[in-house]
Amino acid sequence: xxxxxxxxxxxxxxAAVYAGIKSKQTPDVGxxxxxxxxxxxxxxxxxxxxxxxxxxxxxxxxxxxxxAVVVNAGNANACTGRQGEKDAYRMCDLAAAALGCETGDVLxxxxxxxxxxxxxxxxxxxxxxxxxxxxxxxxxxxxxxxxILTTDTKRKAAAASFKVGRETIxxxxxxxxxxxxxxxxxxxxxxxxxxxxxxxRPLHATMLAYLTxxxxxxxxLLRNLLSSASDASFNAVTVDDHMSTNDTAALLASGLGPAxxxxxxxxxxxxxxxxxxxxxxxxxxxDGEGATKVVIVHVxxxxxxxxxxxxxxxxxxxxxxxxxxxxxxxxxxRIVSAAGMAGVPFDPDRATLTLQGTVVFRNGQPVxxxxxxxxxxxxxxxxxxxxxxxxxxxxxxxxxxxxxxDYVTINADYHT
Amino acid sequence: xxxxxxxxxxxxxxAAVYAGIKSKQTPDVGxxxxxxxxxxxxxxxxxxxxxxxxxxxxxxxxxxxxxAVVVNAGNANACTGRQGEKDAYRMCDLAAAALGCETGDVLxxxxxxxxxxxxxxxxxxxxxxxxxxxxxxxxxxxxxxxxILTTDTKRKAAAASFKVGRETIxxxxxxxxxxxxxxxxxxxxxxxxxxxxxxxRPLHATMLAYLTxxxxxxxxLLRNLLSSASDASFNAVTVDDHMSTNDTAALLASGLGPAxxxxxxxxxxxxxxxxxxxxxxxxxxxDGEGATKVVIVHVxxxxxxxxxxxxxxxxxxxxxxxxxxxxxxxxxxRIVSAAGMAGVPFDPDRATLTLQGTVVFRNGQPVxxxxxxxxxxxxxxxxxxxxxxxxxxxxxxxxxxxxxxDYVTINADYHT
Numbered sequence: 001x002x003x004x005x006x007x008x009x010x011x012x013x014x015a016a017v018y019a020g021i022k023s024k025q026t027p028d029v030g031x032x033x034x035x036x037x038x039x040x041x042x043x044x045x046x047x048x049x050x051x052x053x054x055x056x057x058x059x060x061x062x063x064x065x066x067x068a069v070v071v072n073a074g075n076a077n078a079c080t081g082r083q084g085e086k087d088a089y090r091m092c093d094l095a096a097a098a099l100g101c102e103t104g105d106v107l108x109x110x111x112x113x114x115x116x117x118x119x120x121x122x123x124x125x126x127x128x129x130x131x132x133x134x135x136x137x138x139x140x141x142x143x144x145x146x147x148i149l150t151t152d153t154k155r156k157a158a159a160a161s162f163k164v165g166r167e168t169i170x171x172x173x174x175x176x177x178x179x180x181x182x183x184x185x186x187x188x189x190x191x192x193x194x195x196x197x198x199x200x201r202p203l204h205a206t207m208l209a210y211l212t213x214x215x216x217x218x219x220x221l222l223r224n225l226l227s228s229a230s231d232a233s234f235n236a237v238t239v240d241d242h243m244s245t246n247d248t249a250a251l252l253a254s255g256l257g258p259a260x261x262x263x264x265x266x267x268x269x270x271x272x273x274x275x276x277x278x279x280x281x282x283x284x285x286x287d288g289e290g291a292t293k294v295v296i297v298h299v300x301x302x303x304x305x306x307x308x309x310x311x312x313x314x315x316x317x318x319x320x321x322x323x324x325x326x327x328x329x330x331x332x333x334r335i336v337s338a339a340g341m342a343g344v345p346f347d348p349d350r351a352t353l354t355l356q357g358t359v360v361f362r363n364g365q366p367v368x369x370x371x372x373x374x375x376x377x378x379x380x381x382x383x384x385x386x387x388x389x390x391x392x393x394x395x396x397x398x399x400x401x402x403x404x405x406d407y408v409t410i411n412a413d414y415h416t
Numbered sequence: 417x418x419x420x421x422x423x424x425x426x427x428x429x430x431a432a433v434y435a436g437i438k439s440k441q442t443p444d445v446g447x448x449x450x451x452x453x454x455x456x457x458x459x460x461x462x463x464x465x466x467x468x469x470x471x472x473x474x475x476x477x478x479x480x481x482x483x484a485v486v487v488n489a490g491n492a493n494a495c496t497g498r499q500g501e502k503d504a505y506r507m508c509d510l511a512a513a514a515l516g517c518e519t520g521d522v523l524x525x526x527x528x529x530x531x532x533x534x535x536x537x538x539x540x541x542x543x544x545x546x547x548x549x550x551x552x553x554x555x556x557x558x559x560x561x562x563x564i565l566t567t568d569t570k571r572k573a574a575a576a577s578f579k580v581g582r583e584t585i586x587x588x589x590x591x592x593x594x595x596x597x598x599x600x601x602x603x604x605x606x607x608x609x610x611x612x613x614x615x616x617r618p619l620h621a622t623m624l625a626y627l628t629x630x631x632x633x634x635x636x637l638l639r640n641l642l643s644s645a646s647d648a649s650f651n652a653v654t655v656d657d658h659m660s661t662n663d664t665a666a667l668l669a670s671g672l673g674p675a676x677x678x679x680x681x682x683x684x685x686x687x688x689x690x691x692x693x694x695x696x697x698x699x700x701x702x703d704g705e706g707a708t709k710v711v712i713v714h715v716x717x718x719x720x721x722x723x724x725x726x727x728x729x730x731x732x733x734x735x736x737x738x739x740x741x742x743x744x745x746x747x748x749x750r751i752v753s754a755a756g757m758a759g760v761p762f763d764p765d766r767a768t769l770t771l772q773g774t775v776v777f778r779n780g781q782p783v784x785x786x787x788x789x790x791x792x793x794x795x796x797x798x799x800x801x802x803x804x805x806x807x808x809x810x811x812x813x814x815x816x817x818x819x820x821x822d823y824v825t826i827n828a829d830y831h832t
Contacts, residue, residue, distance in 0.1 A: 317657075
């Protein structure tokens with residue numbers, strides 16, 4: 001898959017430029033364009049405090065069709081009131097004019113500092129400039145991937161492909177996310193409840209993901225598939241459990257490839273989508289602010305899916321667990337007690353906990369283990385904690401990272 | 417109040433000794449004894465993973481009477497299986513024999529490392545030794561206060577008194593808590609549901625509080641008053657949101673002073689109890705692991721008490737908010753967005769946020785303020801964030817602390 005990238009699926013071009021919004025001189029305005037009217041599905045943050053581009057974006061994907069995404073990094077256009085909404089619309093208008101499409105077919109996104117008006121002169125120049133530089137090369141894909149980063153230290157991309165008959169369907173994606181990561185995104189509700197949504201205003205970091213495919217997929221199916229894939233990937237990654245006001249994941253299907261018109265094709269598509277989304281989610285955890293390792297929390301045999309996810313999330317969000325993982329400390333009591341505070345059925349007397357494959361707790365009792373050996377096994381870039389509950393048949397996985405002093409440095413010094 | 421202490425209320429004596437359980441040579445076994453059979457009310461952790469002493473303790477307070485508390489620090493007697501329960505009972509048996517009371521009138525408590533059997537030889541020697549050193553001096557009160565500390569850097573005590581007619585009622589307390597602090601304690605349920613509770617096993621740090629009074633209070637009233645006071649104090653303090661398996665707060669009323677037999681006396685008693693509990697909760701936040709300041713989160717005008725508390729807690733638990741407070745950064749977007757993710761009604765367009773008295777956000781819009789001045793105002797040992805919601809009439813206060821690198825040091829290096 002090494003050669004596949006965001007623009008490998010047929011019908012997509014992208015561009016990104018540095019417009020001077022970020023202090024770091026890396027691309028900060030990007031365009032992702034589909035040459036046809038793509039089918040689109042998108043999930044957005046469920047925070048009641050939402051950024052202007054999320055508010056506008058929910059409208060833009062309502063009809064299931066999209067031509068382009070226009071994005072800036074360095075400023076979240078959040079808590080910016082009515083002017084913020086105007087600016088989000090203006091970004092779309094400009095992109096649409098430059099690309100020769102309807103403004104209603106453009107999805108805006110922003111990420112960066114909160115509570116500051118967008119520097120529209122820079123943004124406008126950036127959009128116009130980017131529109132003249134569109135291409136479908138790997139280089140173009142990488143530039144677009146860079147244009148959505150903020151405190152990220154690494155570019156995040158993934159791709160997969162599968163066959164439908166003799167034809168290949170390609171699925172690819174890029175994302176950003178490092179801090180303020182605790183997304184719980186959902187498909188936008190209908191118009192009525194949309195109007196009830198609180199207005200525009202978030203924070204500084206966020207999760208953004210843009211996915212492309214050349215499959216031809218009906219919009220309702222695309223929405224279902226993205227919603228399921230998000231729940232098992234983006235919505236299962238947490239760095240600091242802080243749901244952002246800008247979290248957005250959008251999947252564009254150009255329809256220039258084979259149709260997803262059989263249960264088997266749909267299953268293959270779902271598998272490829274899950275693979276791409278989980279890879280991206282993993283990359284977010286690995287690049288969590290200050291992270292030195294990914295911590296994979298598996299909960300098995302819970303009484304329900306909700307219970308499994310609640311326990312996995314309680315463990316993954318515990319600062320005590322995250323610090324222990326940072327210190328390679330097999331302090332299993334923190335993990336077991338986190339499961340016990342998740343507010344769902346759990347009986348420690350039936351539970352078994354393994355750290356990196358070593359059983360450390362079983363049936364309510366400590367297990368003799370070599371703490372030095374387990375500690376050494378925790379000194380890895382990927383650590384697995386598996387809690388088997390024997391309460392039922394539901395499993396869940398949540399990805400997180402350790403909590404280091406660098407997290408504090410980054411977030412105590414990120415000045416408004 | 418400077419002279420009032422845990423043993424000021426009539427009828428109480430205490431002692432504490434160093435028995436060698438903690439590595440730090442400060443007292444680690446303590447006894448708190450009431451010369452009469454005290455009326456008792458106690459609230460315990462709601463974690464499903466509970467320590468042996470909590471399991472035993474719930475039984476011991478069921479009849480509303482108690483003679484003594486026996487406590488050790490340095491070992492939580494948690495996740496220690498059936499042996500742990502035997503050890504908790506044994507602590508009570510020994511204390512009862514030494515004090516000449518029923519073992520059923522002794523409440524055991526433990527705090528410290530999880531998953532290790534109690535060093536019973538040391539504990540036993542400590543209990544017998546302590547029983548020979550009982551006294552009611554301020555010095556005795558201080559020693560007992562020290563005997564419950566683990567990672568705490570400061571002793572925690574508070575007291576209040578009020579008049580009933582010409583007589584004085586005194587109320588006093590000591591507590592411990594620094595890490596693994598996110599208590600949500602409740603009165604124990606009845607026997608049937610008790611048996612359904614998961615068995616014994618916690619962690620390392622915990623919240624313990626012991627309160628004394630010489631008032632004569634009926635047990636049902638005492639339970640109600642403690643439950644209410646806990647909700648507005650201990651259950652509203654969070655360092656890391658990690659509910660411990662050992663959290664316990666017990667209030668002993670010797671009955672040697674005036675009776676609480678009028679609504680007015682009950683109100684005065686409630687006020688004094690709240691004052692003592694809130695002072696102790698504040699001291700826990702101030703001594704949170706790695707803390708450099710207390711952060712007081714006030715939510716006003718929420719739609720319900722549940723909503724007010726949920727928003728205050730979401731703000732107080734956000735690592736991003738806590739890091740911003742550590743860095744004196746008026747990063748109000750983190751606070752507003754934390755309220756928006758609490759899962760309760762909130763409309764940022766109606767909300768106003770003040771930091772140290774300066775309005776930084778109003779009605780969904782940023783407010784021009786001097787960031788340098790506000791940052792300077794945040795460089796204090798006590799910081800107030802007040803979110804006014806205009807959604808209803810409910811208020812809530814949660815106490816927390818900032819998140820510093822020292823928190824990471826303490827918890828990444830606290831080895832099992």
